[in-house]
Amino acid sequence: MSAPAPPRPPGRSLGSSLLDQVLAETVDPAYAQAAEAKRARAKAAEAAHASRVRRARAAGEPEPAAPRVRGHRRGEALVAVTMVLAGLLAALTYSEASAGAAGREAVREALIDDIETESAATDDLVTTLTDLQTEVTAARDQALAASSVGQQALARLATAETGAAAVPVTGPGLVVTLGNPLPSAAQDPVGGSGTDDPTALVLDRDLQLLVNALWAAGAEAISVDGQRLGPTTAIRQAGGAILVDFRPVSSPYEVQAIGDPDLLNNGFLRSPEATYLAGLEITYGIVFTFGRADDLTLPGASSTELREAEPVPVTEGSSDPSADPASDPTTSDDGD
Amino acid sequence: MIPILGLAVGVVLGLLLDPSVPVWLQPYLPIAVVAALDAVFGGIRARFDGIFDAKVFVVSFVSNVVVAALIVFLGDQLGVGAQLSTAVVVVLGIRIFGNAAAIRRHLFRA
Numbered sequence: 001m002s003a004p005a006p007p008r009p010p011g012r013s014l015g016s017s018l019l020d021q022v023l024a025e026t027v028d029p030a031y032a033q034a035a036e037a038k039r040a041r042a043k044a045a046e047a048a049h050a051s052r053v054r055r056a057r058a059a060g061e062p063e064p065a066a067p068r069v070r071g072h073r074r075g076e077a078l079v080a081v082t083m084v085l086a087g088l089l090a091a092l093t094y095s096e097a098s099a100g101a102a103g104r105e106a107v108r109e110a111l112i113d114d115i116e117t118e119s120a121a122t123d124d125l126v127t128t129l130t131d132l133q134t135e136v137t138a139a140r141d142q143a144l145a146a147s148s149v150g151q152q153a154l155a156r157l158a159t160a161e162t163g164a165a166a167v168p169v170t171g172p173g174l175v176v177t178l179g180n181p182l183p184s185a186a187q188d189p190v191g192g193s194g195t196d197d198p199t200a201l202v203l204d205r206d207l208q209l210l211v212n213a214l215w216a217a218g219a220e221a222i223s224v225d226g227q228r229l230g231p232t233t234a235i236r237q238a239g240g241a242i243l244v245d246f247r248p249v250s251s252p253y254e255v256q257a258i259g260d261p262d263l264l265n266n267g268f269l270r271s272p273e274a275t276y277l278a279g280l281e282i283t284y285g286i287v288f289t290f291g292r293a294d295d296l297t298l299p300g301a302s303s304t305e306l307r308e309a310e311p312v313p314v315t316e317g318s319s320d321p322s323a324d325p326a327s328d329p330t331t332s333d334d335g336d
Numbered sequence: 337m338i339p340i341l342g343l344a345v346g347v348v349l350g351l352l353l354d355p356s357v358p359v360w361l362q363p364y365l366p367i368a369v370v371a372a373l374d375a376v377f378g379g380i381r382a383r384f385d386g387i388f389d390a391k392v393f394v395v396s397f398v399s400n401v402v403v404a405a406l407i408v409f410l411g412d413q414l415g416v417g418a419q420l421s422t423a424v425v426v427v428l429g430i431r432i433f434g435n436a437a438a439i440r441r442h443l444f445r446a
Contacts, residue, residue, distance in 0.1 A: 023434065031385070032387055079339050089350075089365070089372050096357060
């Protein structure tokens with residue numbers, strides 16, 4: 001195969017001739033040409049040497065030595081250097097590739113670490129926030145309880161806070177669980193990729209439907225995965241995650257609703273949303289279970305912002321128009 | 337024997353020194369290695385055929401590596417870098433395979 005490719009028979013397509021060439025010329029034709037040239041040169045040198053020997057013999061001189069093949073040693077050195085280069089290239093590529101793989105792994109781990117650190121920081125901050133809120137509430141209650149006007153305000157505040165889901169509540173109710181299909185149920189264990197079918201995941205829509213059906217059935221308080229739903233809480237999807245009150249929740253989503261269990265159960269079962277979710281369970285294999293619970297404890301929703309404030313109306317004989325600064329020293333005096 | 341020693345020395349040097357490669361050169365390293373492999377296998381085959389020539393080997397090695405990297409570079413500029421590197425790998429792979437088969441025939445007479 002070192003010889004140049006034989007002339008192609010006519011009538012063959014360009015594609016097949018190209019393939020023929022690729023398949024036939026596996027060794028560089030330059031080798032054959034170089035060998036040919038070397039042979040020609042050797043023959044010429046031999047002829048020259050022979051003529052020189054003949055001339056020397058004719059002149060009666062001693063025979064000249066046969067010509068040495070030059071450049072042999074240099075060629076070998078060149079080949080060795082080239083092979084060093086080849087090894088260097090291969091080793092470099094290998095180390096680059098392995099460094100790339102290790103680098104990706106390191107970056108991934110660093111990102112996971114970052115996520116965990118930041119999540120812990122968020123949790124710490126939430127704990128601090130809760131503590132501070134408790135302190136503020138205690139101080140406020142103490143300040144308000146001192147006067148009758150304050151007590152009225154406190155009662156109104158308690159009603160408002162209950163309505164705004166700002167306080168934790170306990171009671172009997174219903175627990176509904178929605179979850180993404182279990183991998184073993186939805187995936188072929190042999191050919192499956194192991195990841196969930198993206199079309200079979202629980203969507204924010206499904207959770208919204210479920211929560212609305214529970215409200216309609218008479219729920220007094222609802223939480224999703226431990227996130228209490230307030231009047232302004234949104235359930236929405238961002239990328240692949242479902243956010244409740246801007247905090248991510250993950251499958252299975254446990255929806256707890258406090259209310260009269262019988263009323264809730266019957267109302268929810270009769271709702272078209274329950275039928276829809278049961279249909280999803282059959283079609284996509286999502287997890288959909290529910291049951292009564294005797295004792296549920298729901299946390300308060302995240303703190304509501306203070307948007308509006310007005311001074312407590314003065315009904316008693318206090319003539320001071322600025323009620324708060326005036327009443328503060330007296331209450332502190334009374335308290336101590 | 338010396339070429340094989342050279343190859344080993346090169347590998348050891350590359351792994352021990354671990355020189356940093358400029359970022360712009362990194363995408364062309366794998367294709368350059370495939371081209372180098374093709375030249376090396378061609379050289380071994382030529383040696384078995386008895387027509388080995390040092391100059392041809394060195395020139396084919398250097399030009400193979402440079403041209404393969406250049407083709408992929410050109411493909412990258414034209415937006416077909418991945419396809420062109422596939423083409424280069426296919427062609428060089430066929431040649432490496434053919435040369436390896438020829439070397440096997442020389443070595444084992446089968």
